[in-house]
Amino acid sequence: MRRLPPLTAIEAFVAVARLGSVKLAAQELALSAPALSRRVQTLERFLGRPLFDRRHQAMVPNSDGDRLLAQIAPVLDQLSDAVESMTSAVDVVRLRLGVLPLFASQRLFPRLAELRATHPELHLDIDTAGHGVARLGEGLDAVIALARDIDPALYAQRLDRNMVYVIGSRTLVERPDPITRPEQLATLTALVHRDMPDTFAAWREAAGLADIEPMAVDHFDSGALMLEAAAQGLGIAFMHESHFQDAADPRLVKLFDIEVVSPYSYWFVCRPRALQLKPVRIFRDWLIDTLGSNAV
Structure with missing residues (x-):
């Protein structure tokens, strides 16, 4: 039988490679950081090569580490599932x-x-x-x-397929100078999700307002925070119809009756x-x- 490295060393390597941090991996495996580092070093000594580029705040797999991770991580996950299924009541x-x-x-x-x-x-x-x-x-x-x-x-x-909605605070349509025309976008901040960068451009082109610019464009990586920012009057969110409908937030309204198919x-x-x-x-x-x- 071929000699294999300790399973604990493999487990430590996969945890560090996935999380990019000895500290986080140690927390996940309930080990001290030095103990986890020793396990990774055990695997590296067994293979006779380094598996990480060690940086100040991160551990990044090198080319050998990436190749090893791709091969053994799914096997380790399957092993974990098999053990769990054998020890579970169901x-x-x-x-x-x-x-x-x-x-x-x-x-x-x-x-x-x-x-x-x-x-x-x-x-x-x-x-x-x-x-x-x-x-x-x-x-x-x-x-x-x-x-x-x-x-x-x-x-x-x-x-799904969706429409791009312009979503804003209800106060925008209830104030003395309500926002009712797309041209008024120039006075507002556009809120755009980083995973949907073209929603604003797609809506603007469909509205025939290719030359108009918002006062600013703020980018978010959280749709929930975008909706909250819009509800708080911090800008108008370019999001999906489903995001608006599913939120069911009485503080929010759809602005402008312009039908725009989302590219996402x-x-x-x-x-x-x-x-x-x-x-x-x-x-x-x-x-x-x-x-x-x-x-x-």
Whole structure:
């Protein structure tokens, strides 16, 4: 039998590579930072090469580390799932899902009880860290992504089509000089999500206002915070119709009756071979049946 490095060293390597920090990985594995570092060094000595570029505040896998992570991380996850299923009172299957927080809170979580009732064996590990598509196979089994399109090498199922709404505080239409005309955009701050940078440009072109500029453009990486900023009168948010409808926030109103198709959609994405995994198939089928009705 081939000699293998200690499993604890492999576990430590994967944790550091995924989190980019010895401190965070040590917390996750309930170890001291020096103890975790020693385990990583054990693996490096076993392989006879370094696996990380060590920086002041971060540990970044080098080319050898990236290659090793891609090969062993899925195997370690499968091993963990197998052990958990053997020690659990029920036959648990687990899905590591990447999802944006706003989609999770507005559209996914309100329906998860239905999924649990139908498939009590399926449990979700939720990851909202972003850039999920790039991490498929390295800690994530599947992702609900917001994008224009998806790499054709991946399996992707569109979940919706949407309109771009201009969302603002109700006070904007109730004040003495209400905001009723698109030209008044020049007096306002536009709020744009970093994952949807073209929503403002698409809306402006459809409105025939290609030359008009807002007072400023503020960028957010949180849809929930964008909606709150709009409700507080800090700017007008260029977001999806579904974001507005699902928020059901009486402080918010849709501004301007201009129909603009969004260039972005929500997608279910995974690697093609991941469809062989039971939790991926269960969740994919349920998600499309439950939330994918607006994808025509």
